[in-house]
Amino acid sequence: MAHKSDIEIARAAQKRPIQEIGAKLGIGSDHLLPYGHDKAKVSQEFIDSVADRPDGKLILVTAINPTPAGEGKTTTTVGLGDGLNAIGKKAAICIREASLGPCFGMKGGAAGGGYAQVVPMEEMNLHFTGDFHAITSAHNLLAAMIDNHIYWGNALGIDERRVMWRRVLDMNDRALRDVVTSLGGVANGFPRQTGFDITVASEVMAILCLSKNLADLEARLGDIIVAYTRERAPIYCRDIGAAGAMTVLLKDAMQPNLVQTLENNPAFVHGGPFANIAHGCNSLIATQTALKLADYVVTEAGFGADLGAEKFMNIKCRKGGLAPSVVVVVATVRAMKMNGGVAKADLGAENVDAVKAGCPNLGRHIENVKGFGVPVVVAINHFVTDTDAEVQAVMDYVAGHGSEAILCKHWAEGSAGVIEFATRVAEIADAGIANFAPLYDDDLGLFEKIETIAKRIYRADEVLADKKIRDQLRAWEEAGYGNLPVCMAKTQYSFSTDPNLRGAPTGHSVPVREVRLSAGAGFVVVICGEIMTMPGLPSKPAAMTIGLNDAGEIEGLF
Template sequence: MAFKTDIEIAREANKKPIQDIGAKLGISSDHLLPYGHDKAKVSQDFINSVQDRKNGKLILVTAINPTPAGEGKTTTTVGLGDGLNAIGKNACICIREASLGPNFGMKGGAAGGGYAQVVPMEDMNLHFTGDFHAITSAHNLLSAMIDNHIYWGNELEIDERRVSWRRVLDMNDRALRDTVVSLGGVANGFPRQTGFDITVASEVMAILCLATDLEDLQRRLGDMIVAYRRDKSPIYCRDIKADGAMTVLLKDAMQPNLVQTLENNPAFVHGGPFANIAHGCNSVIATTTALKLADYVVTEAGFGADLGAEKFMNIKCRKAGLAPDCVVIVATVRAMKMNGGVAKADLGTENVDAVRKGCPNLGRHIANVKGFGVPVVVAVNHFVTDTDAEVAAVQAYVKEQGSEAIVCKHWADGSAGVTELATRVAELADSGVSNFAPLYPDEMPLLQKIETIAKRIYHADEVLADKGIRDQLKAWEEAGYGNLPICMAKTQYSFSTDPNLRGAPTGHSVPVREVRLSAGAGFIVVICGQIMTMPGLPRVPAAENIRLSADGQIEGLF
């Protein structure tokens, strides 16, 4: 049986005008700023007008550690949103925007898949409404103004060896990781070593996703540390006087984007910070707006629950005053088999023992999420190669963990394949049993916060941090940054810092390589192991297969 590709399914969508989608949420056309017929931004005036309304229920979709077999977290998020609407609930979804770099590399897009997609899929996975371009431009304006300040006399006495603000580009380009700028003589400035990160790794991206309005955005931008003097005192963005112009460039990007699912249900798609080096959630402004407009809001956090969900709880919920009512953990039989030692080429063969052997990874995530005081249900994202015995093994294991696993077929059947999960999620969200609390209090010392995450979430024995890192953390505490949450930057593929260590490892250590202060975003980034802030393309990038057909249709996106 030949299956249609995601882009073929998306192209056949029976889309409604975006004004009709806005009307489902009570947004009048006066407050929609359309980008074509099928996408629009929601005005800040409208967002301000609904702040006195009661919040709906917040449902987080997270997953096990990602494997090459794929888990389908976004697909499940979209499917669950459609499923809730199909059973008569007023639901909206909130997801992140796609980054061009991974889109043309190996990961593909971020609009869901099969019959659980957000459309227009092509626009969402390419330039969309220009938010990422605005973030790139704002970030690089600051870069240019720093070098310009140094060129014209360096009144702030910036130590050129300690300019920490790099440049960004929304593309995977390993050649730009480490560069030298200002070569070519006196007219071009003072040569120094720097480099590029991918746009989604920019602190500006993290700030856009955590800011509550334009005033908060500018304050946070001004708080960013961009360089240091010789005495190691910080230089802030506001010292360079770039925060005002950056806010102007980000004015439209701050407004959430409204689109629709294949089943014409509303979806906010806004922001896109990386989940292994930033907090990996869509914008606070989109989530909080959706909660005022819908009875149920389904959102997702990046990668596995050890990264995305942990940061959603400890950073986003803490900062925005949110509390999830229910958490869905996405798992697949295929991923369980990979965690159980089966090679990707052999995933199509039934192997119940391998499924059981791989289930502890899922069990660890269930226990971790329950540790935040929220009810958990597992969504088994169904593949046609899954056998009844394999699915039964997952369900039996999850039952032993005090939770339940529900088979979902939204990829193939849309909302009709996910009504059982939607019904159970609505029951849990409405039950009021959630007793959410972050993992650590604001006042806990920074190193202790790191150790709390490492021991309680990763089940590590210890955190390895040398004297320089410990002294840096103490210095930040003395400077007034001790109450900030921790943003762990580590591999997404394992609970440990070793990407090859699958399952639910114990007895490992978490080595801290570097710590960075994101003073504007409001968190401390703790880098463990080798984390790339500028990815490279694979040997055969997806871009090689993306083209326009003879009739002008985009082909090859996935």
């Protein structure tokens, strides 16, 4: 079989009309709001109508720390969903929408790969159904209304030095991290320093992904703390009067999007917070809806299990009353070799010793996920260069950690390449052996929650935070926010805050640079090390190779 690119495979897909995909889950066409022929939003009315049904089994797909070799977490999520359907199970998948930032930056897209993809791939990676634009607009409407309130006399007494609400853009643009606004004289308002975050780091994104319905969404938007007075009293979004208009802008974005895999199985694609700077999970409403409609729901959480899975368990499951039946940790032989010190250019050559040297990163993730009381299966995402001896080395290592690893060939073969894996995952989910619990209780102090994650997940010796940060956390506790979970913002490339520290490091410290209260979303964001909430583009961005060919088709998304 000649090797086709992901986009060539996606373009050749035999897509079915979206009404047929909806019918597989029992969603009538009158409850689908179509966006073209191959994507649709599911109505809130329908979602409400299935609320009393029992839930299916929830399967989380996570991974080792990402390497430039690629791990294929979304690819495995899609492959497993197709595999479960292929063995006669009623399964749906839930993934996040793609941000334009990495699409034009490093990655060039995020819809799976090979013969395990979600389509329409090009639309999903670009504007899709406009959800991210709506979130960007709602967020920036609030920013404009805050500045406008100050301009027209500042009746609320906002301290201009303490406006917390930054602006957002769905693009990697380092020039906007730190800016001064309102220059140019009296007519333009009062100059102040502010900055931009990427849309996926917006609290509005987090709120959309954690809200039950439009009423809940509006209440949470109202709870956003946007500024403080000189006396340090909080000013809320509802004080500015923006929550209603923001909800109007988000009305359609709140509805989950239904699309399909290459094998015409249902896929919900909704919401998209990054896992390194935000909570890293698709929307609660999409996951909960899927659980009412399918017997098995396969979902993913971003980056390594130290970020995405931790936040899935401690934030999403806690907020939504969810409990995974089984967790899949994705690993590749290539990534094990990179963790074992092999350069990217040399990954093609067999090196069993390097595989073994890199396995402790995988072992650490297995131990961490088991710490939540859930069984773990390792998916070895197969690459053609993998040798039998290398694959066996990973299997033996995982067996030594009391779990099992199964070779998965969904990238090359679609569902046919994951029959054994899908069968085993379903068996474990059905066995009901999970005894899920979050890592910490609601009533633990905020700093203690940060320490718990740093020590138990990152295996750090200590958390470094100066007095200003500790005082801020204490002030939030006194104001009634002490029961919130914490959302760690740190590099995805390492268990530590040093992106170059691969493997399974110990003896390191976690420096906390800043804390931000997301009162509407319901968590405290803890910014560690050098992580930025507005990424930059690489020296040769993917955008340089994206364009239209002579047939008017998109090239360069992959």
